[in-house]
Amino acid sequence: MTLKANIGTESLVKIFSQSEAASLQPRWLAPVRKAGIASFAALGFPKLSDEDWRFTNVSSIAQLPFTLATQVAVNGAESKLIAESVFDKLPGHRLVFVNGFFCAKLSNIKPVSGGVRIENLSATLANDSALIEKHLGKYAHTANNTFASLNQAFFTDGAFIFVPKGVEVAEPVQLIYISSAKQIGETILPRNLIIAEANSKLTVVESYLSTGNVAYFTNAVTEIFAGDNANVEHVKLQDEATDAYHIATIAGEFGRASNVSVHSIALGAKISRNNIRTNLAGEGLECILNGLYLTKDEQLADHHMIVEHAQPHCASHEYFNGILDDKSKGVFHGRILVREIAQKTDAKQTNKNLLLSDDATADTKPQLEIYADDVKCTHGATIGQLNAESIFYLRSRGMSLDTAKQMLIHAFAGEIIERIKCEPAREVIDKLVWDRLEAHPHLLGK
Amino acid sequence: MSKQPILEIKNLHAGVENKKILKGFSLTINAGEVHALMGLNGSGKSTLAAILAGRDGYEVTEGTVTYLGKDLLELDPEERAREGVFLAFQYPVEIPGVNSTYFLKAALNEIRKHHGLQELDAIEFLALVKDKIKLLDLNEDLLKRSVNEGFSGGEKKRAEIFQMAVLEPKLAILDETDSGLDIDALKIVSSGVNKLRRPDSCQLVITHYQRLLNHIIPDFVHVMADGRIVKSGGKELALELEANGYEAILKQ
Ligand SMILES: Nc1ncnc2c1ncn2[C@@H]1O[C@H](COP(=O)(O)OP(=O)(O)OP(=O)(O)O)[C@@H](O)[C@H]1O
Ligand SMILES: [Mg+2]
Numbered sequence: 001m002t003l004k005a006n007i008g009t010e011s012l013v014k015i016f017s018q019s020e021a022a023s024l025q026p027r028w029l030a031p032v033r034k035a036g037i038a039s040f041a042a043l044g045f046p047k048l049s050d051e052d053w054r055f056t057n058v059s060s061i062a063q064l065p066f067t068l069a070t071q072v073a074v075n076g077a078e079s080k081l082i083a084e085s086v087f088d089k090l091p092g093h094r095l096v097f098v099n100g101f102f103c104a105k106l107s108n109i110k111p112v113s114g115g116v117r118i119e120n121l122s123a124t125l126a127n128d129s130a131l132i133e134k135h136l137g138k139y140a141h142t143a144n145n146t147f148a149s150l151n152q153a154f155f156t157d158g159a160f161i162f163v164p165k166g167v168e169v170a171e172p173v174q175l176i177y178i179s180s181a182k183q184i185g186e187t188i189l190p191r192n193l194i195i196a197e198a199n200s201k202l203t204v205v206e207s208y209l210s211t212g213n214v215a216y217f218t219n220a221v222t223e224i225f226a227g228d229n230a231n232v233e234h235v236k237l238q239d240e241a242t243d244a245y246h247i248a249t250i251a252g253e254f255g256r257a258s259n260v261s262v263h264s265i266a267l268g269a270k271i272s273r274n275n276i277r278t279n280l281a282g283e284g285l286e287c288i289l290n291g292l293y294l295t296k297d298e299q300l301a302d303h304h305m306i307v308e309h310a311q312p313h314c315a316s317h318e319y320f321n322g323i324l325d326d327k328s329k330g331v332f333h334g335r336i337l338v339r340e341i342a343q344k345t346d347a348k349q350t351n352k353n354l355l356l357s358d359d360a361t362a363d364t365k366p367q368l369e370i371y372a373d374d375v376k377c378t379h380g381a382t383i384g385q386l387n388a389e390s391i392f393y394l395r396s397r398g399m400s401l402d403t404a405k406q407m408l409i410h411a412f413a414g415e416i417i418e419r420i421k422c423e424p425a426r427e428v429i430d431k432l433v434w435d436r437l438e439a440h441p442h443l444l445g446k
Numbered sequence: 447m448s449k450q451p452i453l454e455i456k457n458l459h460a461g462v463e464n465k466k467i468l469k470g471f472s473l474t475i476n477a478g479e480v481h482a483l484m485g486l487n488g489s490g491k492s493t494l495a496a497i498l499a500g501r502d503g504y505e506v507t508e509g510t511v512t513y514l515g516k517d518l519l520e521l522d523p524e525e526r527a528r529e530g531v532f533l534a535f536q537y538p539v540e541i542p543g544v545n546s547t548y549f550l551k552a553a554l555n556e557i558r559k560h561h562g563l564q565e566l567d568a569i570e571f572l573a574l575v576k577d578k579i580k581l582l583d584l585n586e587d588l589l590k591r592s593v594n595e596g597f598s599g600g601e602k603k604r605a606e607i608f609q610m611a612v613l614e615p616k617l618a619i620l621d622e623t624d625s626g627l628d629i630d631a632l633k634i635v636s637s638g639v640n641k642l643r644r645p646d647s648c649q650l651v652i653t654h655y656q657r658l659l660n661h662i663i664p665d666f667v668h669v670m671a672d673g674r675i676v677k678s679g680g681k682e683l684a685l686e687l688e689a690n691g692y693e694a695i696l697k698q
Contacts, residue, residue: 388502389539393593396499397549397609398527398556407552411543411592 008062036152039142055331055363064185069099077211086428092171100156117162139223140251151221155191168201181216198227213241224252240268256282264291273302284313291320292416295328302331309342324360335367345375449476458509469673485670499533528560530616534606541593578611599626624658636661656688
């Protein structure tokens with residue numbers, strides 16, 4: 001197995017050496033990409049013996065026959081997918097990427113003012129890359145992150161969003177990533193850079209969808225910089241094909257008194273993993289990491305957080321709920337690192353798992369590394385079934401067993417969805433999750 | 447007109463696993479009547495209420511329960527509720543994330559559907575709620591919150607009776623609704639319960655205190671000990687209990 005895993009690493013390194021000169025890119029980027037592949041080659045695919053990957057076996061990813069997904073001519077399938085998705089109703093700007101390549105035809109960027117930039121990264125790289133050079137790779141570090149390294153080496157395109165000081169972007173910016181992969185091992189490498197300067201306000205909704213079902217591999221990175229007092233809400237929906245693999249890194253640095261929410265809704269993929277890395281780099285900021293995962297069959301959904309409290313008086317709250325059916329598995333691993341000067345840190349973690357079958361499992365692991373003495377850190381985790389008392393209470397008022405269960409499950413999911421502040425985004429996510437729960441036969445006792 | 451029985455419990459024996467709790471409990475409640483059930487802690491009052499409402503986990507080994515001519519024990523809890531059985535819980539459960547108004551509207555509509563009535567829409571339901579809220583002087587904000595979540599002990603009890611007012615059961619079982627209520631709340635809740643009395647419905651009021659029965663005047667009082675009724679009488683039996691305690695009654 002180790003040997004095969006190495007083959008995966010080697011084959012990607014080889015692909016890199018062959019494809020290097022190809023893309024249109026600024027001079028400074030070549031060494032950045034090279035550093036990415038070097039880091040990837042050194043780290044290789046993670047193994048179960050790696051502490052951070054104890055619960056998630058990615059050997060099936062390491063063994064994929066990798067090829068880089070290519071730009072394809074979009075056909076009706078992609079527009080149909082969007083039209084039929086809940087996101088069609090979501091107002092605002094829309095950037096669509098197919099296989100990791102920008103698709104202008106399906107995108108709709110409305111006029112913006114005040115110096116706001118909503119662009120696709122590769123275009124900005126080609127024309128005006130100074131800002132990107134300043135920020136790219138500064139938050140999603142390659143060290144200890146194989147997948148961020150791999151992305152840095154190969155990324156194709158994604159969003160570049162820049163909101164200058166004091167500007168509010170009223171409508172959400174929607175990023176839709178569609179996989180139209182048809183072959184096993186096709187690898188899609190989106191990359192987003194979001195810069196919200198001081199006192200600005202921005203909502204971004206990222207969703208990952210697919211038009212077909214094959215064992216493709218999405219490896220995405222989103223970097224978020226929030227300046228002092230900025231208000232940023234990031235919603236990520238992962239609804240990949242059921243045979244697909246999805247690994248994402250969301251990494252950010254947040255300034256003084258900023259308010260940042262990172263929401264992750266994981267519905268699809270055979271194995272999904274979100275590496276969320278936040279550096280609370282200014283005093284008195286508030287950061288919420290909020291996630292919901294719904295798994296069935298043999299799916300695995302993993303959220304791995306590292307929250308670094310680098311400054312005093314910051315609050316970080318992590319709330320993750322999982323609804324797990326069949327033989328599926330949910331993983332929550334939250335590391336909180338409190339630096340010596342980060343007094344009055346208030347760090348809270350809650351991970352609740354609802355097991356709908358006897359075969360479903362949940363792993364939850366808090367990890368505290370605290371170097372300051374005046375801090376409040378709490379962790380709470382639950383793993384269990386629906387509360388029998390609550391079911392009986394609802395039935396005793398006339399609700400059928402199925403309705404009672406549905407109400408409780410919806411409530412459990414709702415705890416997370418409610419925290420999405422952007423109302424239209426919250427509504428579409430709620431509808432999507434609810435549709436998904438209703439479509440799931442176990443829930444209805446069938 | 448002869449009395450119309452709503453609930454007939456005959457020689458009920460029931461328990462959990464290897465513990466017998468009800469040991470030959472019999473009681474008939476007719477339309478229009480209010481019965482009070484009193485008894486020592488642990489005598490089986492809540493168990494009886496739970497069995498009537500259809501809670502899982504109890505084994506009935508002997509006896510029958512007939513509700514409006516049907517075998518009540520055959521019905522699922524939701525079927526009982528739709529047929530008009532209502533239990534005001536001794537300890538109402540908190541259900542985070544399920545909005546009170548949404549919940550109660552769903553409950554009422556399940557019952558209406560069952561009776562072939564049209565479901566109420568949001569506006570009609572709100573009008574009904576406004577009406578019933580006055581009856582119990584309920585803080586309207588409670589309805590915007592999740593079911594019982596963070597309600598005070600008294601608020602929970604009041605909310606149970608509010609649900610009863612909306613659902614209009616034929617058989618209402620009130621399990622220690624008075625405990626946890628302050629004196630003023632007790633008056634409001636009991637007057638609410640009294641207003642819900644109808645000639646075609648009945649109430650079984652479980653309580654430890656005579657005090658409640660000053661407000662909800664029962665037609666009959668039953669004293670329960672070790673799983674069955676040991677003494678029945680009129681409302682004066684409660685006064686006797688209050689004065690002399692259980693000991694004296696059990697000795698008789
Ligand atoms: N699920 C159960 N498992 C074991 N024992 C039980 C269970 N339910 C009830 N009992 C026992 O049965 C007896 C009757 O309990 P019940 O709650 O019905 O009493 P009660 O009359 O309502 O008391 P109180 O006045 O304190 O409310 C008690 O001894 C109780 O511990
Ligand atoms: Mg009791």
